[in-house]
Amino acid sequence: MTYRLEEIASITGSTLTGRDCRIERVITDSRNPYDPAATLFVAIRGNNHDGHAFIRSLYAGGVRAFLTDTDIDTAAYPEAGFVRCPDSVAALQRLATYHRNRFRGTVVAITGSNGKTVTKEWIAQLCPPGVKLFRSPRSYNSQIGVALSLLMLDGDERLAIIEAGISEPGEMERLERMIRPDVGIFTNLGDAHQEHFSDLGQKLNEKLILFRQAQTIIYNASAPTVAQRICELYGDRQLAGVTPQSYDLSTLPFSDGASRENAAEAIALYDVLGFDRQPVLVSLPTLQSVAMRMELKEGISGCKLVNDSYNSDINSLALSLDYLVSVAGGQPKILILSDIRQSGLPAEKLYEQVAALLRTKRIDTLIGIGEEIVQHAASFGCDKAFYRNTDEFLRSYNRTQFVNKSILLKGSRAFGFEKISHALEQRTHTTVLEVNLDNMIHNLNYFRSLLDPGVRIMIMDKASGYGTGTYEVASMLQHQGVSFLAVAFADEGVTLREAGITMPVVVLNADSDSFEIMIDYGLEPEIYSFSSLEAFSQAVRRHGETRYPIHLKLDTGMHRLGFTESDIDGVVAALRNQRTLYIRSVFTHLAGSDEERHNDFTREQIARYTAMSDRLLEAFPGEHIIRHVCNTAGIERFPEAQFDMVRLGVGLYGISFAHQEQLLPVSTLRSRIVQIKELQPGETVGYGRWGIIDRPTRTATVPIGYADGLDRHLSRGAWSMLVNGRPAPIIGNICMDTCMLDITGIDAREGDPVTIFGAEPGNTVSDMAAVLKTIPYEIMTSISTRVKRVYTKE
Numbered sequence: 001m002t003y004r005l006e007e008i009a010s011i012t013g014s015t016l017t018g019r020d021c022r023i024e025r026v027i028t029d030s031r032n033p034y035d036p037a038a039t040l041f042v043a044i045r046g047n048n049h050d051g052h053a054f055i056r057s058l059y060a061g062g063v064r065a066f067l068t069d070t071d072i073d074t075a076a077y078p079e080a081g082f083v084r085c086p087d088s089v090a091a092l093q094r095l096a097t098y099h100r101n102r103f104r105g106t107v108v109a110i111t112g113s114n115g116k117t118v119t120k121e122w123i124a125q126l127c128p129p130g131v132k133l134f135r136s137p138r139s140y141n142s143q144i145g146v147a148l149s150l151l152m153l154d155g156d157e158r159l160a161i162i163e164a165g166i167s168e169p170g171e172m173e174r175l176e177r178m179i180r181p182d183v184g185i186f187t188n189l190g191d192a193h194q195e196h197f198s199d200l201g202q203k204l205n206e207k208l209i210l211f212r213q214a215q216t217i218i219y220n221a222s223a224p225t226v227a228q229r230i231c232e233l234y235g236d237r238q239l240a241g242v243t244p245q246s247y248d249l250s251t252l253p254f255s256d257g258a259s260r261e262n263a264a265e266a267i268a269l270y271d272v273l274g275f276d277r278q279p280v281l282v283s284l285p286t287l288q289s290v291a292m293r294m295e296l297k298e299g300i301s302g303c304k305l306v307n308d309s310y311n312s313d314i315n316s317l318a319l320s321l322d323y324l325v326s327v328a329g330g331q332p333k334i335l336i337l338s339d340i341r342q343s344g345l346p347a348e349k350l351y352e353q354v355a356a357l358l359r360t361k362r363i364d365t366l367i368g369i370g371e372e373i374v375q376h377a378a379s380f381g382c383d384k385a386f387y388r389n390t391d392e393f394l395r396s397y398n399r400t401q402f403v404n405k406s407i408l409l410k411g412s413r414a415f416g417f418e419k420i421s422h423a424l425e426q427r428t429h430t431t432v433l434e435v436n437l438d439n440m441i442h443n444l445n446y447f448r449s450l451l452d453p454g455v456r457i458m459i460m461d462k463a464s465g466y467g468t469g470t471y472e473v474a475s476m477l478q479h480q481g482v483s484f485l486a487v488a489f490a491d492e493g494v495t496l497r498e499a500g501i502t503m504p505v506v507v508l509n510a511d512s513d514s515f516e517i518m519i520d521y522g523l524e525p526e527i528y529s530f531s532s533l534e535a536f537s538q539a540v541r542r543h544g545e546t547r548y549p550i551h552l553k554l555d556t557g558m559h560r561l562g563f564t565e566s567d568i569d570g571v572v573a574a575l576r577n578q579r580t581l582y583i584r585s586v587f588t589h590l591a592g593s594d595e596e597r598h599n600d601f602t603r604e605q606i607a608r609y610t611a612m613s614d615r616l617l618e619a620f621p622g623e624h625i626i627r628h629v630c631n632t633a634g635i636e637r638f639p640e641a642q643f644d645m646v647r648l649g650v651g652l653y654g655i656s657f658a659h660q661e662q663l664l665p666v667s668t669l670r671s672r673i674v675q676i677k678e679l680q681p682g683e684t685v686g687y688g689r690w691g692i693i694d695r696p697t698r699t700a701t702v703p704i705g706y707a708d709g710l711d712r713h714l715s716r717g718a719w720s721m722l723v724n725g726r727p728a729p730i731i732g733n734i735c736m737d738t739c740m741l742d743i744t745g746i747d748a749r750e751g752d753p754v755t756i757f758g759a760e761p762g763n764t765v766s767d768m769a770a771v772l773k774t775i776p777y778e779i780m781t782s783i784s785t786r787v788k789r790v791y792t793k794e
């Protein structure tokens, strides 16, 4: 797109203050864009985040055009132009609508409950050579994402494929006005995002609003509800009801029903648009599964490896570089990039844009792979090396180059970067704990929605983030408006600092042996006794520091650590008239906040805390001491006790005490079948021969045992794992490193994935805790460190 800012003001019905300039792209994300001088920043106010707060830093980074819905002191930005409108999101959508209406190619909109992104990507993968196609990046399918996608259209594309997703009634109306598709594709109807709809019928009607003006609609004819409704509403259009039987899919490399439906709908699009079928079908055998998420893995020699095999275009490259920057901490950043295929831009211009992007993201080293990128080597200013293809890289790369680096792998499919990923990954144990960082943010925001304005959040990151891994969680939270992190021991805090975490970190079990190192690393202790107070004060004086922050713990009934009521005068006396320490916060911990039967006791604890902390606040007026009481259950059950801050623990990781349905699961423990056996009655399985076979039985051996944290009490059918979606009970006793499952009647092959616990009802951490008569906390923190953690992010 190209517009003058003046034009944008008039398109959105607003006025321009300050300078006019040329705009080629629009962003809503406050991270520095790669082409600041031609970028319009749309400042959006969200629940947890106000885009207007970033205008200053974006201006400093060279951005000169802003669209706002709040009054800004424009005089402070003499070189910029401001478009002031009543509602930034509405203005962005008007601009997108305008841009779409000028577009002369065919706009295809995809909606449905599942499979939207896969169908979109497969349409792109099947696109015959020479046809310029645009598709919305990743899952940019929301009110803002769709607007940004449409604004990425250059205008000379033949096809624009736009994904549309909704979670609430009323939203599709606005998406339809922007996209106004010529062709609509409906993938399927499931119960995702059901919470805001009264029933499936309502959700279906809402989704179908998208096709109000479409001339052609493609849908799955074997789903009767959807097919019938489409025929009722849109009988006057060109309707293409397809099923997997509509085409010869024998060369499709996937056999599951969902993949066959997605492929059939993708082929149908080219059919209804009058393309020759042959050039489309030749690509069918090469369709690839769509990795929807970026994976962060442990690499060789202390490296972090971000593997993003999602489509490689410049828009998604910008997104994955942002992710690389956020995980890198202090590590140097390496990008391994293949030729970018099908960008629609002249190569010269494309690689200039890539080079600009690498400059703004401060990428230290580029490793370019491909015949095309090599020719543009001169565009890149950073350290660089080039290889003609992936195999050449693998033959000649030097392992010593990859020590303590953060690496992003971004390759077009044809380059087979999974081989590079395999080479740079730390040797894998097949069993992994997959941690979904997007869901963690969702959970954080759920708890945030329960807080009064201004109440801050401390995240409890002890026991390695309840088993999920300390650093990765911390580096994400640093960008999410969290005020403090708390860890159990000083060395956990040191690890965070060494990895580049700069936010305040509290150490809960600070013992006097570690005071020196805590001060060296700027870690703040919980102080719970006079002896720890005195010892810490001495350590700070020895370091020659003054006004070092401490966090006072009060014991109001938990009787674990903390000062009691009668200690308060002594604490006041010790801290008065000195400049070595100051009280940054004062807190207590609730012993039974999750249980109804302890409600009276909890209220008593809160009252005691209020009285004790009041005395401290009175003794140190003007110190702005932060008060905090609530853990996860406290936040949900005692809103009156929020004070200035809350301490969120297990809730972040997906466990609720009041509204489990509001949270998303964070951890999935997975493994794979390494061997399948057919056993006959009379045989037995495992140690002690406890797995007794009394009918012909298929067993699967899975490489996870009690040394990985799979409690041995789950043996002999007490727990079932999921194999291809079906429960498979553990047969016999769990061994140290392996266990066996009964998979009789389940369609499974060696190498198939197995879910030990995850999101499915009956298979969750909470279900496992119930079997073991313990709490989810213990299960989560018992997964051994030899189980690799893999982090996923959209």
Ligand SMILES: *Cc1c(COP(=O)(O)O)cnc(C)c1O
Pocket (backbone or CB within 6 Å): 460, 462, 508, 589, 630, 631, 632, 633, 647, 648, 649, 650, 651
């Ligand atoms: C662990 C802990 C929390 C968090 O508890 P959750 O129940 O996991 O929310 C809060 N405060 C203190 C002092 C803790 O030790």
